[in-house]
Amino acid sequence: MDWNKAFAGEGVEQEVGSSSNTATARLASARGRRPRLWPAWLFSTDHKIIGLQYLGISVVMALVGVFGAYVLRWQLAFPGTPAPLYGIVDPGPYNAWLTMHGTIMMFFVAMPLLLGAFGNYFVPLMVGAEDMAFPRLNMISVWTLGLACLVLMASFLVAEGPAAAGWTNYVPLSADPVYTGVTLGADLWLVAVFLDFAAVLMSGINVLTTALNLRAPGLTLPRVPLFVWTQVIAAVLFLFSAGPLMGAILMLLSDRHLGSGFFAAERGGSPLLWQHLFWFFGHPEVYVILLPALGIFLEIFPTFARRPVAAARVIVVALWTSAALSFVVWAHHMFVSGMSPALALPFSITTIIISVPFAVVVFALIATLRGGMLRPSTAMCFAVGGLASFLIGGVTGIFLGAPAVDMYLHDTYFVVAHFHYTLFPAVVLGGFAGLYYWFPKVTGRMLDERLGKWHCWCTLVAFQAVFLPLFFLGVHGHMRRVYDPSYYDFLRPGIFLHQMATVAAVVLVLSQALVVWNVIRSLRKGEKAPSNPWGGTTLEWATTSPPVPGNFSEPVVVAHEPYHYTDCDRRREPVPQWML
Amino acid sequence: MAGGLLGSMDSGWWPRGSSSFAAEVDGLFFLIAVIVGAWLLLCQAALFFFLWQASGRGGPGRLRGLQIETWSIVTLAVAVLACDLVVEAYGHPIWKLIVSAPRGNALVVQVQARQFVWEIRHPGADGRLATEDDIEVQNELHVPVGVPIELHLRSKDVIHSFFLPTVRLKQDVLPGVEIRRWFLPTRVGRFPLACAELCGFAHYRMGGALIVHDPESYQRWLAAGATAIGGLEQGVRR
Amino acid sequence: MSTAQQPMVGAGRSGLLGVYWFLGSEATLFGALIVAAAFFRLGAAGWSDTARHLSLHTATLATVCLLGATLGFPGKVEVGFRRWKRMLLVSIGGSLFLVLKAGDFVQHWNAGFRPDAGLFWAAFYLLTGLHGLHVLAGVILAGWFGWLEFRRAPQLPLSWLRGLRLYWYFVDTVWFCLLGLFYAG
Numbered sequence A: 001m002d003w004n005k006a007f008a009g010e011g012v013e014q015e016v017g018s019s020s021n022t023a024t025a026r027l028a029s030a031r032g033r034r035p036r037l038w039p040a041w042l043f044s045t046d047h048k049i050i051g052l053q054y055l056g057i058s059v060v061m062a063l064v065g066v067f068g069a070y071v072l073r074w075q076l077a078f079p080g081t082p083a084p085l086y087g088i089v090d091p092g093p094y095n096a097w098l099t100m101h102g103t104i105m106m107f108f109v110a111m112p113l114l115l116g117a118f119g120n121y122f123v124p125l126m127v128g129a130e131d132m133a134f135p136r137l138n139m140i141s142v143w144t145l146g147l148a149c150l151v152l153m154a155s156f157l158v159a160e161g162p163a164a165a166g167w168t169n170y171v172p173l174s175a176d177p178v179y180t181g182v183t184l185g186a187d188l189w190l191v192a193v194f195l196d197f198a199a200v201l202m203s204g205i206n207v208l209t210t211a212l213n214l215r216a217p218g219l220t221l222p223r224v225p226l227f228v229w230t231q232v233i234a235a236v237l238f239l240f241s242a243g244p245l246m247g248a249i250l251m252l253l254s255d256r257h258l259g260s261g262f263f264a265a266e267r268g269g270s271p272l273l274w275q276h277l278f279w280f281f282g283h284p285e286v287y288v289i290l291l292p293a294l295g296i297f298l299e300i301f302p303t304f305a306r307r308p309v310a311a312a313r314v315i316v317v318a319l320w321t322s323a324a325l326s327f328v329v330w331a332h333h334m335f336v337s338g339m340s341p342a343l344a345l346p347f348s349i350t351t352i353i354i355s356v357p358f359a360v361v362v363f364a365l366i367a368t369l370r371g372g373m374l375r376p377s378t379a380m381c382f383a384v385g386g387l388a389s390f391l392i393g394g395v396t397g398i399f400l401g402a403p404a405v406d407m408y409l410h411d412t413y414f415v416v417a418h419f420h421y422t423l424f425p426a427v428v429l430g431g432f433a434g435l436y437y438w439f440p441k442v443t444g445r446m447l448d449e450r451l452g453k454w455h456c457w458c459t460l461v462a463f464q465a466v467f468l469p470l471f472f473l474g475v476h477g478h479m480r481r482v483y484d485p486s487y488y489d490f491l492r493p494g495i496f497l498h499q500m501a502t503v504a505a506v507v508l509v510l511s512q513a514l515v516v517w518n519v520i521r522s523l524r525k526g527e528k529a530p531s532n533p534w535g536g537t538t539l540e541w542a543t544t545s546p547p548v549p550g551n552f553s554e555p556v557v558v559a560h561e562p563y564h565y566t567d568c569d570r571r572r573e574p575v576p577q578w579m580l
Numbered sequence B: 001m002a003g004g005l006l007g008s009m010d011s012g013w014w015p016r017g018s019s020s021f022a023a024e025v026d027g028l029f030f031l032i033a034v035i036v037g038a039w040l041l042l043c044q045a046a047l048f049f050f051l052w053q054a055s056g057r058g059g060p061g062r063l064r065g066l067q068i069e070t071w072s073i074v075t076l077a078v079a080v081l082a083c084d085l086v087v088e089a090y091g092h093p094i095w096k097l098i099v100s101a102p103r104g105n106a107l108v109v110q111v112q113a114r115q116f117v118w119e120i121r122h123p124g125a126d127g128r129l130a131t132e133d134d135i136e137v138q139n140e141l142h143v144p145v146g147v148p149i150e151l152h153l154r155s156k157d158v159i160h161s162f163f164l165p166t167v168r169l170k171q172d173v174l175p176g177v178e179i180r181r182w183f184l185p186t187r188v189g190r191f192p193l194a195c196a197e198l199c200g201f202a203h204y205r206m207g208g209a210l211i212v213h214d215p216e217s218y219q220r221w222l223a224a225g226a227t228a229i230g231g232l233e234q235g236v237r238r
Numbered sequence C: 001m002s003t004a005q006q007p008m009v010g011a012g013r014s015g016l017l018g019v020y021w022f023l024g025s026e027a028t029l030f031g032a033l034i035v036a037a038a039f040f041r042l043g044a045a046g047w048s049d050t051a052r053h054l055s056l057h058t059a060t061l062a063t064v065c066l067l068g069a070t071l072g073f074p075g076k077v078e079v080g081f082r083r084w085k086r087m088l089l090v091s092i093g094g095s096l097f098l099v100l101k102a103g104d105f106v107q108h109w110n111a112g113f114r115p116d117a118g119l120f121w122a123a124f125y126l127l128t129g130l131h132g133l134h135v136l137a138g139v140i141l142a143g144w145f146g147w148l149e150f151r152r153a154p155q156l157p158l159s160w161l162r163g164l165r166l167y168w169y170f171v172d173t174v175w176f177c178l179l180g181l182f183y184a185g
């Protein structure tokens, strides 16, 4: 790995490198000329610019992932008819699209958005640091991600098309081209995911080191904002769970090209080994995505309810507990996989118990509204809608954690509905909540709140209309990843639900025009944003909007925990962390 | 709401069970539904009540009792844990029942999966597998009602998943190992059989039927199957 | 700006902390592969018979080289004098290890023991190969550091040396696991 070189040498370089960097940037602005845009931008080691690069990558990849979802949904609702903008969907491409949709959304949208964009931009700001601990490693990380994206996209261009074995890439289906007809595409998938993980690992090392070592004076661990905690925990989770899947990818590449038989039953290998390694990674991965989204909610709730987060310390304990538990629940994805049924008991106990720490976080979020003084806003609309939707995703997990019920619901649309009800609120609703909350900080402009409210309501309602019907299909026994449900007599009556979901999905996508328009218009002629438009209490609001190069024009010192508000004369004023 | 839609599906949204343990599974499902439904309602109600209160319509907000708040949260979480344990305690015996060996003398049927066919080998009139009168059928599982059936599941190539929705039975089928599962059909009729694990481009049409016979029709099927096999080798293959 | 951040909790130690995190994730990568191989070893009958094909002599020699290279790192990097010579020792020891391993690979490969010759060989090539790549990275880093020292360019930061030392210890540890897995009958 050539990248250990990059950061083994970072420790001292960083002070030299980044301060000279900011110095030149300031020099440039002092002379009143803009630095030449694109090379400066592309080769930047500034965490803010890198955060925006991550945002750009995740948005571009999201377009591909969403298009995939549209192709899938069209085929499900109107089997065999040509999808507008695409044409007839054949079974092979259908499987490729479902694979790419999952892969892209999990690895190339959710992680780059929540860890890459939000983590990179706001962790240094919220701990009062001038940049990440290893700025150059940060740049290499985003490039590696870009390379991973190119590799993955290249698989659309190769002869047999992209990988088609599902985002879980189960063997033996993915191990031998005779089963799917895909050759190079499957290798590109493996390489792309490996590179993607390397990128996220680098970014995780950065976030962890920054949050631990570069905190501003006075920012003791108990004073660290909850969003930073969720980023730290997500980074730890990824760091200790990615290795097994990266190892499994190496084993699978070796099986495919060197003729080894790690996963081939007839040669002494084990197909279940892939599943164990995949899900050992896969479950923590879900929390890698979920926790930062909860972190965004945990920042927005106190700011707009203008009161402290309820039980903030307990939340941190709960988040760590859920993280620890997430390493011992993986086999709940494998109750019917053919592993020993005796393993179901311990894994279902850990799985069901993991609901407790999440219950703590959810109860605390709800309690954070109690006795608050609400300042209605689009960010809050998304945060509340996100929490309310996430609740549905959370509780439906209990059904799947009970092995006897999971035997029926496993690999049905119930599972699809369940995880979309956890991931969509996290990635999309959490992402939009973060966008509306931090857009003024990033751009120095306010978004249009009226347009924002419309966008929020359209998104929330359309989302429910897409995924609620899928629960009904699931309890009816509708298997997932089925190209043409009309093949089965018992599924045919449910197709109108597919049609409902598809129409709603199109509405959902179209209503995103509202946010695109809002962003474009606000960037040009939005109201100028003050440094602390919402009355936030954490450090990112201490600096200008947008932050100056080097983040803070004068030293920040932290005086107390975040989320403090005065409570007298029926008025709530924020007492930011940097105020004594 | 669901009532109106119910009629449009042959057996309603929740397909009626057709095996001895289907009722237990359904019971567990509805137990969980009641428990998590109650929690869900409680949370949503609290969320929107506090939201309404905080928006100023519920009188002036006061910030009191933050300590009690923390304790209430922890207490409620412990209550969640208790509910979890109830689900676990109720559910585990059902799982054990499903994955245990069948009680009594079971009729053994061998299911061999390959892309994209279920090759199902039934015992003939002698009730034993691997004898002359075995009846091999593609994509159809024929069983007599009221007799425990033991399935011996194998795969020739990739992982498939043997799924009988009305039986509430689903089992992945792996290459290289034989997995045994059982069920006891309680209703005569024709029920769906499907592959529930992505197994290639025609995964979606790796379906078939579970046909549960009453004793007479089972005898007739046995007789027909036997003559067909004796007569023209591939005749019964569909 | 730097002055503003000066009392930060531990900026100077960031590099080493980063190496710790990196090695943590590396440990799970190797850990997963080693555990998988150990399961195969338990499950397969002929493992220790196959292991006899490996030469214990070469393995001992390789171990000596790798450990010898480790001795190149001073116990306290602050007092390490003439560090370029020490770095040279590290990269030479590591290179010798790699040469021995490469010879091993070629010999077994030509004898027909390729990755498709059974799980033992598959795991052998994958794990020792991955480990070898890590040694190679270490050798290159040590050579580079040694070159910088030799040229007496600005004094090599101590944290770089500490990081590399830590990395080398990790590589040693993995090697011992592999010895136990493949060589100990």
Ligand SMILES: [Cu+2]
Pocket (backbone or CB within 6 Å): A282, A283, A286, A329, A330, A332, A333
């Ligand atoms: Cu999971």
Ligand SMILES: [Cu+2]
Pocket (backbone or CB within 6 Å): B113, B115, B116, B159, B160, B161, B195, B196, B197, B198, B199, B203, B206
């Ligand atoms: Cu199949």
Ligand SMILES: [Cu+2]
Pocket (backbone or CB within 6 Å): B160, B161, B195, B196, B197, B198, B199, B200, B202, B203, B204, B206
């Ligand atoms: Cu299938």
